[in-house]
Amino acid sequence: xxxxGSPALVARFVPVGDRGLLVEFATVISEAANxxxxxxxxxxxxxxxxxxxxxxxxxxxxxxxxDPVLTDHVALRIEIERLLDAADxxxxxxxxxxxxxCYDESFGHDLSVVATACDMSVDAVIAAHLAGDYRVLMxxxxxxxxxxxxxxxxxQVPRKPAAIRGIPAGRVIIAGPQCIVTTFVMPAGWxxxxxxxxxILDPAAEHPFLFDVGDRVVFERIDLASHDAAVAAVAAAxxxxx
Amino acid sequence: xxxAQLVVSTVGPLVSIQDAGRFGRLRFGVTDAGPMDRLxxxxxxxxxxxxxxxxxxxxSVGGVALECRSGSVTVAVAGGGFVVQHASQTHTExxxxxxxxxxxxxxxxxxxxxxxxxxxxxxxxxSMWLGSTSTxxxxxxxxxxxxAGQQLEIxxxxxxxxxxxxxxxxxxxxxxxxxxxxxxxxxxxxxxEATAAFVGRPYELTSAxxxxxxxxxxxxxxxxxxxxxPSEPIIRGSVQVAGDxxxxxxxxxxxxxxxxxxxxxxxxxxxxxxxxxxxxEMVAFDPIDAATxxxxxxxxxxxxxxxxxxxxxxxxxxxxRLRLSNLISEAQI
Numbered sequence: 001x002x003x004x005g006s007p008a009l010v011a012r013f014v015p016v017g018d019r020g021l022l023v024e025f026a027t028v029i030s031e032a033a034n035x036x037x038x039x040x041x042x043x044x045x046x047x048x049x050x051x052x053x054x055x056x057x058x059x060x061x062x063x064x065x066x067d068p069v070l071t072d073h074v075a076l077r078i079e080i081e082r083l084l085d086a087a088d089x090x091x092x093x094x095x096x097x098x099x100x101x102c103y104d105e106s107f108g109h110d111l112s113v114v115a116t117a118c119d120m121s122v123d124a125v126i127a128a129h130l131a132g133d134y135r136v137l138m139x140x141x142x143x144x145x146x147x148x149x150x151x152x153x154x155x156q157v158p159r160k161p162a163a164i165r166g167i168p169a170g171r172v173i174i175a176g177p178q179c180i181v182t183t184f185v186m187p188a189g190w191x192x193x194x195x196x197x198x199x200i201l202d203p204a205a206e207h208p209f210l211f212d213v214g215d216r217v218v219f220e221r222i223d224l225a226s227h228d229a230a231v232a233a234v235a236a237a238x239x240x241x242x
Numbered sequence: 243x244x245x246a247q248l249v250v251s252t253v254g255p256l257v258s259i260q261d262a263g264r265f266g267r268l269r270f271g272v273t274d275a276g277p278m279d280r281l282x283x284x285x286x287x288x289x290x291x292x293x294x295x296x297x298x299x300x301x302s303v304g305g306v307a308l309e310c311r312s313g314s315v316t317v318a319v320a321g322g323g324f325v326v327q328h329a330s331q332t333h334t335e336x337x338x339x340x341x342x343x344x345x346x347x348x349x350x351x352x353x354x355x356x357x358x359x360x361x362x363x364x365x366x367x368x369s370m371w372l373g374s375t376s377t378x379x380x381x382x383x384x385x386x387x388x389x390a391g392q393q394l395e396i397x398x399x400x401x402x403x404x405x406x407x408x409x410x411x412x413x414x415x416x417x418x419x420x421x422x423x424x425x426x427x428x429x430x431x432x433x434x435e436a437t438a439a440f441v442g443r444p445y446e447l448t449s450a451x452x453x454x455x456x457x458x459x460x461x462x463x464x465x466x467x468x469x470x471x472p473s474e475p476i477i478r479g480s481v482q483v484a485g486d487x488x489x490x491x492x493x494x495x496x497x498x499x500x501x502x503x504x505x506x507x508x509x510x511x512x513x514x515x516x517x518x519x520x521x522x523e524m525v526a527f528d529p530i531d532a533a534t535x536x537x538x539x540x541x542x543x544x545x546x547x548x549x550x551x552x553x554x555x556x557x558x559x560x561x562x563r564l565r566l567s568n569l570i571s572e573a574q575i
Contacts, residue, residue: 014427017479017507018535022427029472056268056475058499063475065268068510068539073532139271140473140499142380143372146271147473184381203372203383209270 009036011084015073016063019053023080024061033060034137034149035091038214040080043087049079057213058138059147094135094216099181099198101129101172101219102227107195114174114191117157126221128152129172129193134179134217139209144183144201146211151177163189170196170231172219179217197222197230246313246364246399250392251346254304256452259366259385260359262295264374268475268498275376275384278357278453278494278517281415281546282321282336286361288554289318289409290338290402297368297375297385299360299394303520305350306360306388310341315399316363317341320409322355322518336409340401354416355518356451364399379453379495412549414511414542417519419444420526421512423481424535428503431471432483436463440481440505444524445489451521453495455482458525462487463505473501479508481527493517509535511542 009025009032016022023040026033041057044064051071056063066076103111103126115122134148156176167173167188173180175190182188183201200210211217222230260283263276277283277300287296299306301324319326320336327348328339334352341347349358368375368385375385429437445460463483476482480492482502491508494517506527508516519525530538 015424015532015535016427016477016504017424018509018511018532018539020477020507022474024427027471054266054268056498058474059472061472061474063268063477065477068536069543072536138473138499139269140475141271141497143267143270143272143378186380208372213269 009033011036011040011080013073013077013080018068019065021064021066021073021076021080022061023064026060029059034135035089037062038091039087039089040084041213042091043083044080047079047083049076049083051076058140091214094214095212096216096218097211098218098220099196099200099210100222100227100230101194101196102222102224103194104224104227106224107171108193110191111193114155114157114193118155120154125155125193128155129174129179130219130221132179132219134219136211136213136215136217137178138213139211142184142186144209145180146200148179148181148217149177151179153177157191159189160191163187167192172196195227197227197234199234244313244364244399246315246341246362246396247311248308248315248341248362248394248396249311250388250390250394251307251309253306253388253390254302255387256302257304257306257388258300258377258379258453259297259368259375259388260300260377261297261368261375261385263494264372264376264378264384267372271498272372273378273494273496273498274478275374275378275453275494277359279321279359279415279514281412281514282357283359283361284550285336285409285415285553286318286320286359288550289320289336290316290361290363290405291400291554292361292363294550296361297366298362299366299388301349301358301360303351303356305348307346307348308341308360308394309346310343311393312343313396313399314340314342314401315396316402316405317347318361318363318405318409319347319349319358320361320411321358321415322351323353324355324358325350325352336411338402338406338409340403340406354520356520357517362396362399363402363405364396367395367397409553410549414545415515415518417515417523417525419519419524420528421516422509422528422530422535422538423506424509424532425506425529426504427507428471429505431466431503432505433464433466436465436487436505439463440489441527441529444526447519447521447523447525449521453493455490455492455496456521457488457490459488463489465503471501471503473499476500476504477507479510479513480504481506481508491516509538511538
């Protein structure tokens with residue numbers, strides 16, 4: 001069942017208290033492990049395994065939360081191994097989510113720092129950021145805080161010595177190999193390169209979160225006037241989550 | 243529709259609005275939140291005829307005092323050993339009383355416990371966020387933290403005269419100073435001596451204690467590889483160890499993922515009572531295997547269910563309540 005010819009990753013099952021089962025495909029981040037997580041997530045979503053309350057996909061593993069009165073670690077492991085054996089590992093064509101980004105210096109105050117660190121021009125950093133092939137690896141840390149894998153290696157810069165407090169919602173950050181759009185005012189030790197008016201988290205919407213794990217994300221550059229107009233439009237619609 | 247209005251006279255920190263929690267969105271980075279002690283929250287609500295997960299006020303050791311401005315409403319206070327003062331009466335047991343205009347209700351820490359719940363017979367008006375009124379502490383969304391002078395409105399306020407009086411306190415609501423844990427999921431990131439150290443001697447709860455979790459003080463738990471593990475899911479009860487080897491037990495407002503290894507996970511049955519421990523108190527960790535943890539969950543749920551069904555029973559007479567207390571006391575021995 002490995003269309004690409006690569007050997008399937010062997011899942012390791014670890015109990016998490018009395019109501020969790022961690023299904024781990026690797027201990028270091030790899031595309032294959034994340035793909036295996038997505039395959040499992042999809043297989044579970046399409047199944048009717050008794051007792052599962054929630055599935056939390058992460059980079060290299062997924063946590064299955066269950067009702068211990070209805071099932072247990074052993075029964076779930078058997079079900080999941082069966083599902084993985086039968087799983088169709090070919091991922092469906094991912095959804096493409098478009099996120100607008102304005103690189104004006106008033107937002108992207110770390111752009112020039114990144115440019116200097118990478119020995120590139122600011123324009124080249126922007127071009128490299130726009131050219132990235134982003135995939136939603138997982139959410140974590142805070143509501144709507146999605147880790148987007150796929151930052152171009154030429155602009156992967158290390159963390160700052162100390163986190164900067166009070167980074168507003170909607171800032172576009174590059175954090176090593178990952179890109180993040182903030183959804184709340186929060187501290188961040190990474191490089192802020194722009195601002196996005198695209199709501200990632202809209203509590204009033206039927207589907208409050210823009211991304212699903214596994215989606216592709218494309219950044220589209222907008223100028224300051226368009227950015228400010230879009231921010232105003234979102235605020236007027238009363239759906240601003242910040 | 244009968245409206246009752248309460249005003250917050252004085253309030254300490256970390257007193258917040260909580261319903262049962264905001265479930266099913268861990269995959270989007272949204273933690274469950276909800277009460278630190280879910281059993282006491284449910285008991286307070288059910289004792290006055292509310293739905294189990296209705297919106298209530300979570301009171302920290304900072305305490306709170308409310309004054310009734312208009313309308314009359316029965317309120318229940320349960321959780322820990324708090325002291326309740328109402329209309330010149332002092333109660334040290336979990337209790338339901340009716341507040342009438344001009345009356346004051348003060349809930350302050352007593353002999354034990356960190357969290358108490360004030361449930362109101364009716365619907366406490368509170369902001370909803372992602373389907374729940376529970377306060378999301380990092381953002382402040384949801385019902386929010388109470389502030390002095392704030393007015394609280396209760397729609398469909400009810401007086402439940404036959405539900406006034408003591409609410410039985412079950413044995414399992416008291417923290418025994420021990421919690422049962424399933425080791426892992428990342429024991430492989432710890433040096434061999436860490437596991438023995440973790441279960442070998444009790445830890446002290448430090449004052450670094452809020453709704454996100456409580457940092458412990460005790461034997462250091464040396465990590466094998468301090469570098470980092472891929473960020474992965476956390477649940478209420480995860481015992482996370484930072485690079486300095488100090489464990490933290492994560493509670494209601496934990497982050498949904500983290501890159502620090504977890505040495506153990508507290509079983510569900512022991513988390514609510516553990517959350518009632520105070521800084522300075524000791525907790526010992528008893529390791530059990532996963533199958534035993536399942537057995538505990540399966541034997542605990544009907545006990546909790548029976549207790550809550552009894553609390554929810556309408557028209558509890560004094561005799562009935564006394565008999566119930568006796569039964570519960572017998573069961574404790």
